[in-house]
Amino acid sequence: MNVPQSTPGSRLDNYVDRYAARTAGMTASEVRALFAVASRPEVVSLAGGMPNLHALPMDAVGDAVARLIQERGTVALQYGSGQGDETLRGQICDVMRLEGIEAHPDDVTVTVGSQQALDLVTRIFVDPGDVILAEAPSYVGALSTFASYQANVVHVEMDDDGLVPEHLENAIAAVKASGKRAKFLYTIPNFHNPMGVCLSAERRVRILEICRRADLLIVEDNPYGLLGFDGDPMRALRADDSDGVVYLGSFSKTFAPGLRVGWAVAPHAVREKLVLAAEASVLSPPVFSQMTVSTYLETQPWRAQIKNYREMYRERRDAMLDALKTYMPPGTTWTNPSGGFFVWVTLPEGLDAKAMLPRAVTARVAYVPGTAFYADGFGASSMRLSFCFPTPERIREGVRRLAGVIAQELELRAMFGGTPGGATPGAVLPPGSPTTQAPGPDLA
Amino acid sequence: MNVPQSTPGSRLDNYVDRYAARTAGMTASEVRALFAVASRPEVVSLAGGMPNLHALPMDAVGDAVARLIQERGTVALQYGSGQGDETLRGQICDVMRLEGIEAHPDDVTVTVGSQQALDLVTRIFVDPGDVILAEAPSYVGALSTFASYQANVVHVEMDDDGLVPEHLENAIAAVKASGKRAKFLYTIPNFHNPMGVCLSAERRVRILEICRRADLLIVEDNPYGLLGFDGDPMRALRADDSDGVVYLGSFSKTFAPGLRVGWAVAPHAVREKLVLAAEASVLSPPVFSQMTVSTYLETQPWRAQIKNYREMYRERRDAMLDALKTYMPPGTTWTNPSGGFFVWVTLPEGLDAKAMLPRAVTARVAYVPGTAFYADGFGASSMRLSFCFPTPERIREGVRRLAGVIAQELELRAMFGGTPGGATPGAVLPPGSPTTQAPGPDLA
Numbered sequence: 059m060n061v062p063q064s065t066p067g068s069r070l071d072n073y074v075d076r077y078a079a080r081t082a083g084m085t086a087s088e089v090r091a092l093f094a095v096a097s098r099p100e101v102v103s104l105a106g107g108m109p110n111l112h113a114l115p116m117d118a119v120g121d122a123v124a125r126l127i128q129e130r131g132t133v134a135l136q137y138g139s140g141q142g143d144e145t146l147r148g149q150i151c152d153v154m155r156l157e158g159i160e161a162h163p164d165d166v167t168v169t170v171g172s173q174q175a176l177d178l179v180t181r182i183f184v185d186p187g188d189v190i191l192a193e194a195p196s197y198v199g200a201l202s203t204f205a206s207y208q209a210n211v212v213h214v215e216m217d218d219d220g221l222v223p224e225h226l227e228n229a230i231a232a233v234k235a236s237g238k239r240a241k242f243l244y245t246i247p248n249f250h251n252p253m254g255v256c257l258s259a260e261r262r263v264r265i266l267e268i269c270r271r272a273d274l275l276i277v278e279d280n281p282y283g284l285l286g287f288d289g290d291p292m293r294a295l296r297a298d299d300s301d302g303v304v305y306l307g308s309f310s311k312t313f314a315p316g317l318r319v320g321w322a323v324a325p326h327a328v329r330e331k332l333v334l335a336a337e338a339s340v341l342s343p344p345v346f347s348q349m350t351v352s353t354y355l356e357t358q359p360w361r362a363q364i365k366n367y368r369e370m371y372r373e374r375r376d377a378m379l380d381a382l383k384t385y386m387p388p389g390t391t392w393t394n395p396s397g398g399f400f401v402w403v404t405l406p407e408g409l410d411a412k413a414m415l416p417r418a419v420t421a422r423v424a425y426v427p428g429t430a431f432y433a434d435g436f437g438a439s440s441m442r443l444s445f446c447f448p449t450p451e452r453i454r455e456g457v458r459r460l461a462g463v464i465a466q467e468l469e470l471r472a473m474f475g476g477t478p479g480g481a482t483p484g485a486v487l488p489p490g491s492p493t494t495q496a497p498g499p500d501l502a
Numbered sequence: 503m504n505v506p507q508s509t510p511g512s513r514l515d516n517y518v519d520r521y522a523a524r525t526a527g528m529t530a531s532e533v534r535a536l537f538a539v540a541s542r543p544e545v546v547s548l549a550g551g552m553p554n555l556h557a558l559p560m561d562a563v564g565d566a567v568a569r570l571i572q573e574r575g576t577v578a579l580q581y582g583s584g585q586g587d588e589t590l591r592g593q594i595c596d597v598m599r600l601e602g603i604e605a606h607p608d609d610v611t612v613t614v615g616s617q618q619a620l621d622l623v624t625r626i627f628v629d630p631g632d633v634i635l636a637e638a639p640s641y642v643g644a645l646s647t648f649a650s651y652q653a654n655v656v657h658v659e660m661d662d663d664g665l666v667p668e669h670l671e672n673a674i675a676a677v678k679a680s681g682k683r684a685k686f687l688y689t690i691p692n693f694h695n696p697m698g699v700c701l702s703a704e705r706r707v708r709i710l711e712i713c714r715r716a717d718l719l720i721v722e723d724n725p726y727g728l729l730g731f732d733g734d735p736m737r738a739l740r741a742d743d744s745d746g747v748v749y750l751g752s753f754s755k756t757f758a759p760g761l762r763v764g765w766a767v768a769p770h771a772v773r774e775k776l777v778l779a780a781e782a783s784v785l786s787p788p789v790f791s792q793m794t795v796s797t798y799l800e801t802q803p804w805r806a807q808i809k810n811y812r813e814m815y816r817e818r819r820d821a822m823l824d825a826l827k828t829y830m831p832p833g834t835t836w837t838n839p840s841g842g843f844f845v846w847v848t849l850p851e852g853l854d855a856k857a858m859l860p861r862a863v864t865a866r867v868a869y870v871p872g873t874a875f876y877a878d879g880f881g882a883s884s885m886r887l888s889f890c891f892p893t894p895e896r897i898r899e900g901v902r903r904l905a906g907v908i909a910q911e912l913e914l915r916a917m918f919g920g921t922p923g924g925a926t927p928g929a930v931l932p933p934g935s936p937t938t939q940a941p942g943p944d945l946a
Contacts, residue, residue, distance in 0.1 A: 071771030072745060073719065076685060078629045078651075084778040108581055116575035124568035131560035135758035137552055170614050170762075170784045177783045181650075185522045199785060206625075206782040207522075241520060275517065301516060314579035316789035318614075327515030334528040338650040339621045339783070340614045341643060345760035347788050 079186070083205035087198075087430065096424035102456030104443040105424040107251065107399055109311050113366045115358065122357050123350055130349070138345035140337040141329075142168025142321070146352040150321050153355075154307065157283055158297030165300075165323050167332045168343050172281060172308040172320030176200055178335045179277055179304055179322065180207045183241045189233050191243040193221055195402075195431030195440070197251045197279065200244055204433070211433035212240070218393065220257030221245055223264040230272045242275040242304075248292055249282040249398025252431050252442035256292065256396060266299050274302075281308040284364050286397035287372040301325050309351050311399075312364050317347040371399065377450035378443065378457060385461035387468055392443075399446035402428075404439055409467050411441040417467070423459040523630070527649040531642075531874065540868035546900030548887040549868040551695065551843055553755050557810045559802065566801045567794055574793070582789035584781035585773075586612025586765070590796040594765050597799075598751065601727055602741030609744075609767050611776045612787050616725060616752040616764030620644055622779045623721055623748055623766065624651045627685045633677050635687040637665055639846075639875030639884070641695045641723065644688055648877070655877035656684070662837065664701030665689055667708040674716045686719040686748070692736055693726040693842025696875050696886035700736065700840060710743050718746075725752040728808050730841035731816040745769050753795050755843075756808050761791040815843065821894035822887065822901060829905035831912055836887075843890035846872075848883055853911050855885040861911070867903040 087093075096103050126134055141147070147163035154161055169175040176199070184190065186208035192200065194213030204211050212233060215225040226243070233240050245265075247257035257265070269276050278295045286292070296305035308320040322332055336343070354360065378401055382392050389406030403425075405411055412427035428437030443460075445453055531537075540547050570578055585591070591607035598605055613619040620643070628634065630652035636644065638657030648655050656677060659669040670687070677684050689709075691701035701709070713720050722739045730736070740749035752764040766776055780787070798804065822845055826836050833850030847869075849855055856871035872881030887904075889897055 072769065073627075073772055076627060076683075076719075077775065078625065078627055078632070080629075081626045081775055081779075084626070084775060084782060086774075086778060111576045111579055114575065114579065116572050119575065120568035120571035123571060124564035127564035127567060128560050131558065131563065132555045133760075135555055135558065135760040137754075137759045170788070173785045174783060181522065182525045182528070183517075183520060183522055185524075188522070199782075202782045206779065239520075275520075310581075314790075315581045316577075316579035318784060318786070318788040318790075325516065328517055330530075331521065331525055331528060334530060335525075335650065338528060338643075338646045339618060340762060341617045342762070344614070344762040344788055344791050346758075346762075346791060346794070350790070 080206055080208050083208055084202075093424065096419055101419060101422045101424055102448060102452050102459065103424045104445070104448070104453070104456050104460070105426050106447055107444055108447050109315060109367070109399075110370060110447050111314055113370055114314065114363070118358060119354060122353050126349055126353050134346050134349045136345060138342045138348070140342050141333045142166065142343055143345060143348040143352060146319075146348045147321075149352060149355045150307065153312075154294070154296075154305070154323070157280070157291045157294040159294050159305065159323070160297070161300070161323050165326070165329060167322045167324065167329055167336060168348055169320045169322060169336065170340060170343050171310060171315070171318040172279065172306045172322075173199055173203070174318075174336070174339070174343075175306045175320050175322040175332075176203050176277075176279070178332050178339065179242070179306075180204060180209065181335050181339075182328070182331045183275075184209045189238050189240040191226070191229055191233070191240045191274075192433070193245055193250065193253075195252055195428060195437055196244065196433075197246060198426070198430045200279070201431070201433050204244075209241075213432060213434060213436075214243075216250070216253060216255065218255050219261055220247060220250065220255050221261065221265060223261055223268060226265065226268055230268070230274060240274055242277045243269060244277045244279065245295075246279045246282075247295060248280055249285060249395055249400070251282070251398070252400050252426070252428075253402040254393045254395030254398055254400045255402075256286075259292065262293065262295060262298070266295060266302070270299065270302055276303045277306065278303050279306045281311050282398035284312055285368055285371060285399075287368060287375065288396050296323060304328060312367065313351060313354060313360070317351055318344070319347050319351045368397075371397075371446060374445040374448070374450055374453055375401075377453045378445040381454040381457035385458050387461060387465045389468075390464060399444050401443045401445065403441050403443055405441070405464060406468060407439075408471055409464065410438045412438055414463060414467055418460060418463045421459050421463050423456045423463070425460065524650055524652050527652055528646075537868065540863055545863060545866045545868055546892055546896050546903065547868045548889070548892070548897070548900050548904070549870050550891055551888055552891050553759060553811070553843075554814060554891050555758055557814055558758065558807070562802060563798060566797050570793055570797050578790050578793045580789060582786045582792070584786050585777045586610065586787055587789060587792040587796060590763075590792045591765075593796060593799045594751065597728075597756075598738070598740075598749070598767070601724070601735045601738040603738050603749065603767070604741070605744070605767050609770070609773060611766045611768065611773055611780060612792055613764045613766060613780065614784060614787050615754060615759070615762040616723065616750045616766075617643055617647070618762075618780070618783070618787075619750045619764050619766040619776075620647050620721075620723070622776050622783065623686070623750075624648060624653065625779050625783075626772070626775045627719075628653045633682050633684040635670070635673055635677070635684045635718075636877070637689060637694065637697075639696055639872060639881055640688065640877075641690060642870070642874045644723070645875070645877050648688075653685075657876065657878060657880075658687075660694070660697060660699065662699050663705055664691060664694065664699055665705065665709060667705055667712060670709065670712055674712070674718065684718055686721045687713060688721045688723065689739075690723045690726075691739060692724055693729060693839055693844070695726070695842070696844050696870070696872075697846040698837045698839030698842055698844040699846075700730075703736065706737065706739060706742070710739060710746070714743070714746055720747045721750065722747050723750045725755050726842035728756055729812055729815060729843075731812060731819065732840050740767060748772060756811065757795060757798060757804070761794055762788070763791050763795045812841075815841075815890060818889040818892070818894055818897055819845075821897045822889040825898040825901035829902050831905060831909045833912075834908060843888050845887045845889065847885050847887055849885070849908060850912060851883075852915055853908065854882045856882055858907060858911055862904060862907045865903050865907050867900045867907070869904065
């Protein structure tokens with residue numbers, strides 16, 4: 059079809075007939091426009107996954123970065139290696155040791171946030187139509203990446219102890235029966251995004267066994283592993299299998315996301331391909347960001363800072379769980395995260411979180427509807443609430459507002475039966491709203 | 503074939519049977535190992551395209567960045583928009599105005615260096631097997647990106663005035679005759695990498711006309727446009743066609759590459775797709791880098807700094823041209839760049855620049871063989887020499903050494919006839935050389 063189509067609020071698209079096939083899989087979230095509104099100060103956003111950076115020692119970091127530029131500027135501002143700064147790669151190995159991982163700096167590829175690591179892993183492994191196994195639900199940013207490579211995502215059920223081994227076995231068998239073979243299992247074992255749950259120690263052993271038996275590569279995405287509220291960090295899957303796991307890490311939650319410094323640890327041959335893909339994609343990750351992280355790790359008490367973060371997030375988690383208990387109407391359930399950023403809330407039967415969102419934003423509270431975390435349209439009865447960014451007071455107020463909206467929906471349902479339709483997003487959107495200005499709901 | 507293959511100096515690749523088809527196109531440069539050696543201090547490297555950062559006011563930049571973190575750290579270190587920082591996008595429009603471009607900040611997408619812009623443009627337009635037209639020779643980093651998307655690059659001849667319009671017309675016709683349609687023309691109009699030449703003003707008009715008539719999108723890559731040694735910057739192609747050109751810009755050469763801040767300017771609908779592709783790839787470009795550039799542009803005399811760069815590079819260009827004239831054996835020819843970083847040298851008939859490289863490195867001088875800049879194996883008789891990084895003294899010494907190697911090759915040829923084979927790279931490589939540590943020859 060060569061008929062030009064218009065895009066909202068824009069000129070005709072003269073190029074509509076010549077995009078790559080993969081571009082059809084790159085679509086703006088339907089709720090994106092709403093989130094531009096949700097970023098207004100009067101709205102309590104329980105939607106974004108932005109870490110709270112107020113706890114960072116900005117004076118000390120600023121001084122350290124000034125010295126970095128003044129003393130080593132010609133290196134810090136220059137091109138670097140595609141694999142990343144060697145000193146930083148060594149420090150990353152120290153960080154990973156906290157989760158039982160023994161790796162060599164040469165196993166590490168530094169990336170532009172762990173999102174780029176995800177992109178590169180998908181790029182080197184996935185042809186159009188290839189199967190990727192992922193938890194149900196799964197990280198929205200990973201699903202976007204997988205869609206942009208035309209992957210076929212097969213979801214595997216979770217419960218409060220994380221990915222269910224029996225369901226994984228069934229999924230592997232079903233994919234095999236269909237004549238295919240999954241390229242990898244994508245999993246977030248710690249403080250899952252969006253569910254907030256943790257893969258139990260006993261299940262880690264079983265998942266590794268199942269994948270080893272099926273010769274299935276595991277992509278272990280672990281941005282929140284050091285942000286547990288109780289006890290020591292869990293042992294990473296990669297700690298017990300260096301050949302069968304590609305591990306993705308990030309400084310976005312333990313330091314700061316604006317630097318975009320993440321990494322992948324991979325078996326040697328895979329690591330070589332990751333570096334080639336990274337070079338074709340960005341030449342090298344920003345040396346300036348990398349050396350800033352390296353300087354931070356070297357000069358600042360980063361372990362104490364992670365403890366500060368943990369305590370701050372624990373207080374916010376407590377505020378959210380307490381408010382949910384206080385305000386939510388009967389029939390609403392939620393997970394009980396022991397770390398990370400997120401609570402997964404499931405609505406009373408018959409309610410639709412996506413349809414309800416415009417009403418919630420009108421009531422000045424925002425969340426991410428569960429459908430965003432499924433490649434297959436499921437998840438409408440659930441939503442992700444983030445406790446990472448707002449203050450405890452605003453979290454309580456946000457949950458109170460949300461509970462009011464749910465109660466109203468329940469009343470409407472009792473009165474009229476069936477699921478009430480949501481107000482159209484247009485109703486709350488001023489004309490010309492900046493739909494791409496606000497960070498997307500998919501951040502973190 | 504499921505037989506595992508070993509990679510040099512590594513374990514077996516257990517994953518050899520499950521990479522994506524595109525991964526076959528991601529190969530390490532054959533000369534990569536040599537460049538690890540070429541980065542030793544005793545070797546004069548005329549290979550890399552690294553800008554010389556010694557002229558930057560590091561004290562002032564360091565202070566400005568410290569203030570940025572101390573005063574706006576919670577923004578500068580946070581996630582940002584996929585399209586990039588709005589203030590910076592406005593400043594980018596000011597920079598582009600120097601080349602006659604009138605753009606709106608909303609037309610701009612900030613990227614992780616202009617390499618990522620290239621990657622994203624290719625990602626949204628190119629299916630495997632699609633044709634891209636590119637100059638002969640062309641930027642090695644672009645060719646890597648195109649290969650990683652399985653594009654079919656068709657080269658179009660250049661001369662001292664840049665891309666030759668007649669050859670472009672012929673190439674378009676030939677692609678059409680083959681039943682295909684080129685997705686875009688990739689061109690570097692100013693101070694071409696690797697040829698150093700400029701597209702003449704008269705040809706700009708003709709190239710635009712030809713592409714408009716053929717409905718062929720132009721991707722105009724312009725990292726060096728402000729680094730001309732004579733007179734005002736040339737008028738960008740994008741200045742005269744806002745719908746038919748995607749323009750790629752970069753701060754790597756006018757400020758510093760270690761920040762990885764580049765950008766694309768594209769028609770509205772294309773821009774929307776670029777942002778979606780960017781989000782799937784890295785969520786958002788580093789806010790820290792972007793605000794550092796923005797602060798630099800706001801607080802530092804960036805126009806004067808570009809003038810400093812120009813004067814420094816002009817002196818080095820003069821040193822290189824002078825040394826070429828002084829030392830090169832008859833039959834050697836070269837381009838006469840009026841800006842940028844590169845001179846393109848063509849050897850006397852019968853000599854092979856790739857075969858000669860190991861001998862040159864042994865003689866303590868390095869360059870990039872011309873074959874790196876062709877997708878189709880041509881270019882063996884030429885080489886790229888960079889004058890951007892070494893001092894004028896080292897440039898002269900490097901050219902003197904290179905001339906000696908060429909003279910020797912000519913003698914051998916006169917004595918034995920035919921092209922002498924090069925020494926094997928292994929002869930100069932110590933075992934276990936860090937083949938991925940040094941920046942690749944493809945940088946810049």
